[in-house]
Amino acid sequence: MAEANKEWTNIAKSIDERRLPIYLLLDTSGSMSGAPIQAVQHGVEQFKKEVEKDTFAKETVYVGVITFGGENADFLTKGLVSIVDFQPPSLNATGSTPLGAAFKLLSQSLDKDIKENVKGGAKGDWKPLIFILTDGAPTDDWQSPREEIIKRSKKKALNIITVGCGPHINEEQLKAISTGKAFKMDDTEKASFVAFFEWVSQSVMTVSKECAQPGGEDKPIEMPKPPDVIQYIP
Amino acid sequence: MPERGFNVGDRILSKSTDTHSDWCSAFAQVGDYCFVGASAIGRLHLHKAISRDDAFAARSSGAWLAVAVSDGMGSRPRSRYGASYAVEALCGFLLHEVLSQEQCRENIESVSSSESVKQDTPNPEQKTPKKSDTENLDKEISGEDKAAIKSISTAQVSLPNINTVPHILSDCAYGTISWSRSFNQPLTENEQGAIVANSEDKVDIDYEAIMRKAFENVHSGLFNYAQSQECDLKELHCTLIGFLFNTNTGEAVIGHIGDGLTLALQPEAGSQILIDPLIPEEIGATYVITQKDWKNYLTIRKVLSKYNVYYLMTDGVSDDFVYGPPEILNQWAKDIYREVCKSPSLPEASQSLLKYLANSEIKGNFDDRTLALIFLRSMGNQDDKCNT
Numbered sequence: 193m194a195e196a197n198k199e200w201t202n203i204a205k206s207i208d209e210r211r212l213p214i215y216l217l218l219d220t221s222g223s224m225s226g227a228p229i230q231a232v233q234h235g236v237e238q239f240k241k242e243v244e245k246d247t248f249a250k251e252t253v254y255v256g257v258i259t260f261g262g263e264n265a266d267f268l269t270k271g272l273v274s275i276v277d278f279q280p281p282s283l284n285a286t287g288s289t290p291l292g293a294a295f296k297l298l299s300q301s302l303d304k305d306i307k308e309n310v311k312g313g314a315k316g317d318w319k320p321l322i323f324i325l326t327d328g329a330p331t332d333d334w335q336s337p338r339e340e341i342i343k344r345s346k347k348k349a350l351n352i353i354t355v356g357c358g359p360h361i362n363e364e365q366l367k368a369i370s371t372g373k374a375f376k377m378d379d380t381e382k383a384s385f386v387a388f389f390e391w392v393s394q395s396v397m398t399v400s401k402e403c404a405q406p407g408g409e410d411k412p413i414e415m416p417k418p419p420d421v422i423q424y425i426p
Numbered sequence: 427m428p429e430r431g432f433n434v435g436d437r438i439l440s441k442s443t444d445t446h447s448d449w450c451s452a453f454a455q456v457g458d459y460c461f462v463g464a465s466a467i468g469r470l471h472l473h474k475a476i477s478r479d480d481a482f483a484a485r486s487s488g489a490w491l492a493v494a495v496s497d498g499m500g501s502r503p504r505s506r507y508g509a510s511y512a513v514e515a516l517c518g519f520l521l522h523e524v525l526s527q528e529q530c531r532e533n534i535e536s537v538s539s540s541e542s543v544k545q546d547t548p549n550p551e552q553k554t555p556k557k558s559d560t561e562n563l564d565k566e567i568s569g570e571d572k573a574a575i576k577s578i579s580t581a582q583v584s585l586p587n588i589n590t591v592p593h594i595l596s597d598c599a600y601g602t603i604s605w606s607r608s609f610n611q612p613l614t615e616n617e618q619g620a621i622v623a624n625s626e627d628k629v630d631i632d633y634e635a636i637m638r639k640a641f642e643n644v645h646s647g648l649f650n651y652a653q654s655q656e657c658d659l660k661e662l663h664c665t666l667i668g669f670l671f672n673t674n675t676g677e678a679v680i681g682h683i684g685d686g687l688t689l690a691l692q693p694e695a696g697s698q699i700l701i702d703p704l705i706p707e708e709i710g711a712t713y714v715i716t717q718k719d720w721k722n723y724l725t726i727r728k729v730l731s732k733y734n735v736y737y738l739m740t741d742g743v744s745d746d747f748v749y750g751p752p753e754i755l756n757q758w759a760k761d762i763y764r765e766v767c768k769s770p771s772l773p774e775a776s777q778s779l780l781k782y783l784a785n786s787e788i789k790g791n792f793d794d795r796t797l798a799l800i801f802l803r804s805m806g807n808q809d810d811k812c813n814t
Contacts, residue, residue, distance in 0.1 A: 200778060200782040203761045204747060205750075205758065206754050247469070247473065251789040315745075405470060
């Protein structure tokens with residue numbers, strides 16, 4: 193970008209920004225321990241590096257990371273953090289798969305952290321993108337909190353994209369959890385997770401670029417085609 | 427003889443060549459008021475290697491100043507054609523309408539006046555030149571002209587010093603910078619008398635009707651222009667803000683359809699949004715002058731007070747501050763006025779404004795940015811306060 197105009201730097205401006213919220217709901221149950229959770233950790237770090245290099249994404253993307261493992265879910269970022277300030281958290285895998293608890297935290301954040309549009313006034317945040325990565329079936333009630341989120345009639349519609357990895361996923365459940373497309377990866381190898389996070393990064397950068405156009409957020413946005421290792425569940 | 431005036435900013439595009447530049451700045455002076463305008467391509471359009479869709483224009487005749495800004499819809503590939511047509515045409519129509527009305531008013535007043543109309547009679551002292559004299563007139567140069575020619579040939583033409591070229595512009599393919607000397611001559615005794623007589627026996631001009639008619643003419647013009655461009659009118663979708671201002675009397679009227687903002691500033695009192703345009707419910711949508719029922723969404727307002735500064739801008743600029751607290755809007759208006767007044771010359775003010783629009787990195791704002799100012803000032807004032 194061209195050097196700043198040194199003469200006119202002290203011009204007032206509003207601090208309100210229009211953000212693209214990205215939520216990563218990550219399975220940290222016991223079955224993900226070892227190499228899989230390390231690969232996920234590495235993937236999150238790669239995601240940050242790729243996205244913050246993008247001109248549009250670095251200004252608009254805000255990240256929230258929610259893990260679900262053990263007895264409960266944990267909002268590791270405690271809300272939405274700009275991609276530039278986002279510090280990839282340390283991930284540990286243990287216990288069960290409380291996806292319902294993760295949905296409850298997500299719902300609270302959608303109420304508290306997302307800025308809504310004001311009719312005739314300020315434009316709020318763009319439609320959030322939510323990626324859910326899991327290697328098995330949820331072990332708590334996930335339907336009710338998911339319904340709560342979907343029934344947000346006065347709030348923004350959401351994009352919930354589910355990706356299952358490994359041999360123990362329930363494809364029908366993955367489709368039921370998502371609001372659009374559901375995907376699967378056959379294994380929990382490092383290469384699969386690398387491919388997954390590269391695709392998430394590309395998707396986020398594509399969406400942020402489309403949203404940057406006037407009126408862009410209201411048009412259906414075509415996400416990049418996932419790599420072969422990630423297969424669409426019809 | 428027609429009044430002197432200027433025509434600056436973006437121009438109507440031809441069918442054969444797309445000449446809409448990525449950056450444009452302009453400046454002018456009308457009486458005690460100055461005009462400075464600039465329009466910069468947004469970062470999204472730069473990234474996509476497509477054209478700027480915003481446009482602005484200003485035109486004057488005598489004391490009348492017309493200014494317009496327009497934002498072409500990004501989803502329409504030819505919207506810059508609509509925007510550039512709309513601004514130039516609106517300025518022209520506004521001046522035509524107001525000057526026509528003024529002429530009608532003067533005609534009415536002169537007919538109702540008790541003075542008899544004096545016919546022009548030839549000056550008996552003036553000789554009709556003979557044919558041989560006429561031939562000689564072309565060849566003979568008066569002593570006065572000879573002296574003038576000599577002084578011109580030895581005089582240096584002093585042009586404003588423009589150093590503040592934005593970094594981006596150093597790689598530009600083309601550009602035009604043009605200046606004109608001031609043509610604001612002092613009024614003769616007869617002209618002063620006529621104005622006094624007019625103000626005492628005034629026939630009101632309907633400025634809102636002038637603005638409405640000008641917008642109607644622009645819409646019709648856009649329809650014909652679309653046909654000449656062999657495209658549908660909706661491919662030229664654009665917003666439009668128009669401002670007609672008399673720099674002597676301070677009378678002003680605004681017309682507005684779509685997003686963007688018109689603002690005024692009285693430095694001691696603060697800023698004021700001059701018009702509240704109609705906005706659709708759908709977030710991110712806007713009304714345009716090219717839609718079928720555009721008349722339902724045109725807002726016109728006569729400005730009742732005289733201000734030191736007027737601002738017209740597209741939403742690429744207004745989105746920076748308009749939805750924040752009111753003090754941000756006030757401060758922004760004062761900051762811009764302050765910085766413009768600091769420039770030692772109008773050309774440099776317009777370049778600095780362009781630089782601000784082109785280089786200002788507002789997070790999440792990737793749109794084209796266009797801003798026009800009309801203001802009272804004295805140039806080269808280094809103080810924060812501008813003199814009136």
